[in-house]
Amino acid sequence: MADSSEKTHEQVQEYYGQRVKSTDQLLTTACTVISGEGSGKVKAAIKNVHPDVLSKYYGCGLVFPEQVEDCRILDLGSGAGRDCFVLSQLVGANGHVTGVDMTQEQLDVANKHIQYHTEKFGYSKSNVDFKKGFIENLSDAGISDSSYDIVISNCVVNLAHDKLSVLKGAYNALKDGGELYFSDVYVDRPVPDELRKNSVLWGECISGALYWKDLVMIAAEVGFAPPVVVSATAISTCGKGAEALLDAVKSDPSISSNPELLKLLGQLSVASVTYRLFKVPKTALTSDSPVQVTYKGTIDGHAEEFKLSYDLSLQKSIPVVLPQSVAEMFTSGRLKQHFDISPTSAESPSTSYKNLDQFNRVNPFEVISTPAPSTGSCCQGSSCCS
Ligand SMILES: C[S@@+](CC[C@H](N)C(=O)[O-])C[C@H]1O[C@@H](n2cnc3c(N)ncnc32)[C@H](O)[C@@H]1O
Incomplete structure (x- = not known):
């Protein structure tokens, strides 16, 4: 593995193993921007998780896709295990959840609470396990190819360091028709190396954040269908830890002595985004032939409407015409049984899905519904960073 990856591993392990002991010790909300939303079922499942695990939750979104009963789910960077223990309840006794993380302290907390949750959920044996390993090298961590219905990851x-390897690994671990449903931090422009080298900015999930266009490129290179945005929320870095964050920036001469970098840091927009990336048949990726898709209304908790993304929802029993490349996202994996798919006919709706022009609008900064509470960065304005 390249030196830069090893160094990143060491710094992040130190950050999450020793430096940060609980959610309230994070300097920004970048890693924890959304925690309490979700359906009633998800909220109830979160409440069942042990307080020690909840206190070490460092995620930035909700990674609970619909219809997961009986599924096999893999969590990349499972930390203290909050999302795994929530999903353990949602997949049920016949499903399974595996978490992979490289930081021993985090794994210790997760493993210590397996028995507690198995009893709490009334299972005769645990349906969760945690493996130590790097998410860039899942086969070394004992993850087999084509063995998961869903891969999740939260912040x-x-x-x-090597995001391409992570996404390739997720793709390989997925069964055909599976999806990577993950929340992470994104930025609206490329981040220069000098900022990426700062361990606090990296550990706080800011300078390692992907430029959203790079995600689109990497997803295509790996073979996924184009990313679909589920939700996007602006992150303010001017929260409670802004001063400590500024100190970290100011005490780093390679940043503080460079006005261009300070300017860029001040202008950087950061967002927490949940994307879904589907592993659809390669032939479907390029097919724009229209097909008719009708939602049957049978997905648990979604009797009237199924929302694939922030801008594409299907109403029960109302046929829509979609390009095959989009339709495959519903119809090649676990969701298949809930949709009728047929060739278009004279009776098909005359127009395609009304928002299709906008669908595939994958720039999360265009779809943010809630702006950041402040100007967006702790370094906004010259007084702050000069
Ligand atoms: C911000 S925390 C999020 C943890 C968890 N997903 C949650 O929501 O609480 C990041 C976690 O990812 C793990 N991690 C970071 N980089 C990793 C890598 N390359 N391989 C394995 N684990 C990694 C860290 O050890 C840490 O537990």
Whole structure:
């Protein structure tokens, strides 16, 4: 593995193993921007998780896709295990959840609470396990190819140096038709190396964040369908830890002595985004032939409407015409049984899905519904960073 990856691993392990002991010790909300939303079922499942695990939750979004009963789910960078223990309940006794993390302290907390949750959920044996390993090298961590219905990850990919390997690994671990459903931190422009080298900015999930266009490129290179945005929320770095964050920036001469870098840091927009990336048949990726798709209304908790993304929802029993490349996202994996798919006919709706022009609008900064509470960065304005 390249030296830069090893160094990143060491710094991040130190950050999450020793430096940060609980959620309230993080300097910004970048890693924890959304925690309490979700359906009633998800909220109830979160409440069942042991307080020691909850206190070490460092995620930035909700990674609970619909219809997961009986599924096999892999969590990349599972930390203390909050999302794994929530999903353990949602997949049920016949499903399974595996978490992979490289930091022993985090794994210790997760492993210590397996028995507690197995009893709490009324299972005769645990349906969760945690493996130590690097998410850039999942086969070394004992993860077999084509063995998971869903891969999730919550605020971790930004911390990995080699993002291409992470996404390739997720793709390989997925069964055909599976999806990577993950929340992470993104930025609206490329981040220069000098900022990426600062361990506090990296550990706080800011300088390792992917430029959203790079995600689109990497997803295509790996073979995924184009990313679909589920939700996007602006992150302010001017929260409670802004001063400590500024100190970290000011005490780093390679940043503080460079006005261009300070300017860029001040202008950087940061967002927590949940994307879904589907592993659809390669032939479908390029097919724009229209097909008719009708939602049957049978997905648990979604009787009237199924929302694939922030801008594409299907109403029960109302056929829509979609390009095959989009339709495959519903119809090649676990969601298949809930949709009728047929060739278009004279009776098909005359127009394609009304928002299709906008669908595939994968720039999360265009779809943010809630702006950051402040100007967006702790370094906004010259007084702050000069
Ligand atoms: C911000 S925390 C998020 C943890 C967890 N997903 C949660 O929501 O609480 C990042 C976690 O990713 C792990 N991690 C970061 N980079 C990793 C890598 N390259 N391989 C394995 N684990 C990694 C860290 O050890 C840490 O536990």
